[in-house]
Each structure stands twice: as C-alpha cells, then as structure tokens.
Amino acid sequence: MHKVNLGKGIKNVHFIGIGGISMSGLAEILHREGYTVSGSDWMASDITKHLSGLGIKFKLGNDAAHITEDIDLVIHTAAVKPDNPELSVSRSKNIPIIDRAKLLGIIMEGYKYSVAVAGVHGKTTTTAIISEVLMAAQLDPTISIGGFIESLGSNFRIGNSPYLVLEACEYFDSFLQFYPNIGVILNIDSDHLDYFGSLERLMDSFHRYAKNIPKEGTLVIHKNTEFFDDVTSGLECNIITYGTSSAHFWAKDIRYDSHGMPTFYIMNGTEPLAEVTLQLRGTHNIDNSLAAIAVASALNIPINSIIKGLSQATGAKRRFEHKGTFKGMTVVDDYAHHPTEIKASLSAAANGTYKRIICAFQSHTYTRTQNLLAEFAASFEYSDIVLILPIYAAREVSTGPYPNYLAELLTDGIQKHGKTARFMENFEAAAQWLEDNAQPDDLLITMGAGDIHVLGENLISTGL
DSSP states (O other): OOSSOOOTTOOEEEEETTTSHHHHHHHHHHHHTTOEEEEEESSOOHHHHHHHHHTOEEEESOOGGGSOTTOOEEEEOTTSOTTOHHHHHHHHTTOOEEEHHHHHHHHHTTOSEEEEEEOSSOHHHHHHHHHHHHHHTTOOOEEEEEEEETTTTEEEEOOSSSEEEEEOOOGGGGGGGOOOSEEEEOOOOSOOHHHHOSHHHHHHHHHHHHHTSOTTSEEEEETTOTTHHHHHTTOOSEEEEESSTTSSEEEEEEEEOTTOOEEEEEEETTEEEEEEEOSSOSHHHHHHHHHHHHHHHHTTOOHHHHHHHHHHOOOOTTSSEEEEEETTEEEEEEOOOSHHHHHHHHHHHHTSOOSOEEEEEEEEOHHHHHHTHHHHHTTTTTOSEEEEEEEEOTTOOOOSSSTTHHHHHHHHHHHHTTOEEEEOSSHHHHHHHHHHHOOTTOEEEEESSSSTHHHHHHHHHTTO
C-alpha cells in the first residue's frame, strides 16, 4: 500500500526536469514508494547519475520520444513551458499531467503532522533547522527540501512516521496547493515580480496560503512580517508569532563569538526557556531558529530536543558554506540572490573578525536585477570590496542594449553608495584580481544563485 497515492492504475511516472534539486528528491521518494520512475533533463549531472544508479531511467534532453506508451503520469516544474515537446505529446496522448507543487500536495495528504515553510527568504535553512529538531526528538520525519543538507547527505529523507517537513515555494502560486497542519511564513518581500506583478499581489498569495491551514492547525509567522495584519486577517487557525519581544518566541541577550556564531536565551513571552548557541551566523538565522522553536512548540516537542536540534543544525549547502582558504583568505559561498539576503549574509560576516570582506556577486536573472536595481546597489554596505560578475541569465535573455549592461549599471550604483566595486568580465578576470589582491585574514564570499561558487572552488584548488 502506497503512503503516496497518485491514483488508481498509476504505476509508471515520468518527470520533466528530473535533475533539479527538488524534482530529483521527489522522484526518489516515488521510486522508494514502489513506482517505476523515469525522467528527462537538458543536461546530465551528478544528480542524474545518482538517480540512474538507483534504477531510475534518465533521458537526456527534452524529446517527445521520451513519453513512451507505458507512462501513466507526467510531472513537471512550473518553469517548464507549455510548448515543451514532452508536455505536448503527453497532452495528445491524454496522459495525466501535474506540476511539482501538486505532487507535493498529494504527498502531504498522507501525513497527519505536515509542516510547510513559506517565505521569500530563508525557506531552505528554516526547513533544515525544523528537520534537525524533529530528528533530535526522534520523530522520524519525511523531509523534502530545496537544498543539500549535510546531516541527511541528501535533499530529502523518507521517514516512517506521520511527520512531514517541506518547503512551500510561492513562485507561480505553487504553495496554494498545500494544506499543511502547520504553515510557516518567514517574511514577505519584493521578488518574483515577473509573475506577481506587485507586492500587494504577492501578499494576497501568502494570505490565501495561510487560509489553507485548517481550523485545528497553526500558522507560525514573524511578528514583523510586512502586511502581517492583512495576511492574518480572517484566519480560523491558531497563530504563533516569533521574532520580537512582543511575540510568543523571541531571543534575548544575543552575543556573537569571533566567527559570528550567536548565543542567546530563548524566551517564551517573559519566561526564559533555555540558552542556545547556533552553528549558523547572523540575526536572520536567529529568526529562522525562532520559527523552528515555534513549530516545535506547536508539535509539543520537549525543550531538550529543541536545544539539541538547534545546536546541531548547520543549514543547507551554499548558505555561508565554508569552502577553504586561498593565500590565507577564508573562502565561503552563499546562495543569497536578493538584496535582503545579501545584506543579511554580509551583516552576519561583519560579526566576525575578518580584515576585509570581499564579495564576488553574480546576480541571478536580468528581470530580478532590473526590477530591484536600486535595492541591489544599496545592499553591500557591510562589504569592503565588491566584484560584480556578468548576470546569470538562467531562463532569460538580456534586456539591455548589450549583455553586461545591467551588471555594469549595478557596479556604478554600488560605487555611488560609497563602496569599492569593480565589474569583472568573467571568472578568469575575477580570479586574477583575487590572486593579485588577496590578503591573510580577508574573507571572500562568492554569492549568487548561479555558478559563482566555481570561482572560489577554483581558487582553493590551486593550493595557494
């Protein structure tokens, strides 16, 4: 008997875009549930090699021929275009088609205690922290997360209990297909405006997500979330707040060590619960931990398990991830690709004792860069030197008069805010500048959602 019930007669499932971090985890969950799984992607990778090793058939490229007669269900990401040849032939053959979010919603139905973590920033890290707390409490959760977690050795985990923890992405209104027992809203901020069009439309989507939480369920939300009153208006579920002294859960007496790791007292209203030291830097991760504490409270997890989980949590890969050293300079990598995230990560770095903070930034998509150009330019205040790389286009083409127009405009904007910024035409130029200018006790942060991590890794590989 499947815990995941995809419908009567469905045995063979095909994933379009199976190489993605989330899609690959879902494919493996269905494989372990006994379904026959295949999938395609436009390029092979370590992820697709891993899936092939499990017996999941991987097909390179997007080709109508990949949709064989035995396929009963096709799953795709929201980013797959309607004219994708595999989608087109699936429609012509009347094969059922669902997107990734719908699959997550179906998976969620099989769990009594489901936790869905939403928010423009911090979803992956917070989902990882909550997962660590549930594992510390020996609740054996199933986990689906949009990043690689060191303690899991993966981006997912299959448990044998009624507990499920997963990310809830707002893009394309995907999270509106979720009806979690506990829903989390970390924050609301301007992003994905190529889809939502306005911050108000984004806020409305979060409100509808919160309304999906059943009456007996719980919304966990930061007390300072923008549009807090609008999002919580008319809700019938319980509401637990965190983040400020007027919230249910907040942090008191915050201190940082020389590496920027925080220690603080967990407060429940006016009552101190315990002191905890995190392995995660920055005030934003204190907030993420408080969200996890609020979720644990709703699940009646004892404080000793909460403390154990919090103290063990290291977040996800590419979240202030220590990579190594180069010429005495510490090299870390961070996924930050929104102005709020950049400022939070650099602020966390500033709590350490580094001589200089050098940020090599690769903006992610032309649309985001153009829509938030002023905010990006103002977000590097905690850095000493900023190296701007060409924009990682992802699914887009340049909207400027020439490919590097927006990247150069961003460089100028950072300089106007009084920061030292240089445009680097490629990774090789950035590497040469760093080789010429790196000093012991500097910190290099390679930052962005593209392939910027390669820059730091190549430097480290030289052995200097």
